[in-house]
Amino acid sequence: MNYNWNWHIFWEPVAAGEGVYWEWLVSGLGWTVATSLLAWVMALALGAVVGVVRTTPVKWAARLGGAYVELFRNIPLLVQMFLWFFVLPEFLPQAVDRWLKQDLPNPEFVTAVVALGFFTSARVAEQVRAGINSLPRGQRMAAQALGLTLPQAYRHVLLPMALRIIIPPLTSEFMNIFKNSSVALTIGLLELTAQARAMNEYTFQGFETFTAATVLYVIVAFTVNRLMAWIEDRSRVPGYIAGGGH
């Protein structure tokens, strides 16, 4: 293979514009992290609500929650991004549409967060539901026998256990959201993968560029993994198999 290695490329000035190439990647990483974190907060909040609703005895609400999950789970994320970005604005009142297209700052970023947030919320909802359903039925009954209302039972008995149980699957979802944020390049967000692609197109140093981007993603994944392991460790319930025993 005759390939011209040049690891100094990151310190070379950008062909068109100012700065050096590593700044592109760092700026991309910044957008990747910002998009993912905001979307994650949104996904946790929405997912927790939808997941809880699916386990309540209110039949119509549970069914509605089910429809929500199926809708966001069965359409590819890329197509969902396009729906939010190109399709939805056309069906809004003209004033809103105009505001979206003209006055909304950084529409790519906002759309990416919303799309990624809804997409991931369906997955979080499934985990929350599975977590609550994995609790012994006696816990719900005991809570009600003690005279707790349904919201109280969730607040004080079911959710504190269920949310701890689902930390490992939530860790995967949290790691996934960083990877999935790369899909936002299709609507023009200059996140890490987009910047790597641009840098490759400018420099033809594919090996160096993609290696750097891959390393950055691996570092992010590793950080998230350790953070969640720390949370899992701190939130353990004494007396459970994974809880260190007492």
Add this chain to the structure above:
Amino acid sequence: MYDFDFDVIQRSLPYLWKGLQYTATLTLVAMVGGIVIGTLLAMARLSSIKILYWPASIYVNLLRSTPLILVIFWFYFLVPLIAQWITNSPTPVSIGADRSAFITFTIFEAAYYCEIIRAGIQSIPRGQVAAGYALGLTYGQSMRHVILPQAFRNMTPVLLTQTIILFQDTSLVYVLSVTDLLGAASKVAQRDSRLVEMYSFAAVCYFAVSYTLSLTVKRLQKRFAP
């Protein structure tokens, strides 16, 4: 209110159908290839031979922490160079985005299938392996006749769920301008300035296929559940 034009969808149906065929082919090839390579990787990851264990583990973990789009770019860049090296050609061998996608998805999905298959193999009681050896079977024979048949039976729903994800992920070949289902819809959308119709219709198609498949998986799960 938006003036939804159903006619543009009808006119482009044959073109979209071709796109869907590409999507289906890519899904099937990547599934079969991914499961075959994934099985080999899983056996390597469960092996006590370090020279098999380490490369397979690094490979799987690396691919699983990298976004698919970045992997698509990686292979689009790498495959011509590797092909040049294999064929001793003086210049990089262009193989086209269509074929590059097949290689990328097979190799990428193998990492995900690997972890499912590894969990499946590990769910088989240890005694089964011992029993196989006690009967005088070799490693390969006990894998082929004892472990894998049971493991695959347990794993079928999870493997199919992964395949639904794979089916949805194939839409990402859009970044290489390949004419898959979404690529076809997008090309018509740009040409006729009918983004709303084409993207909505593509969403409906993806939803219909994924949802039907997921119902099938649920039915299978019930049948396999003890």
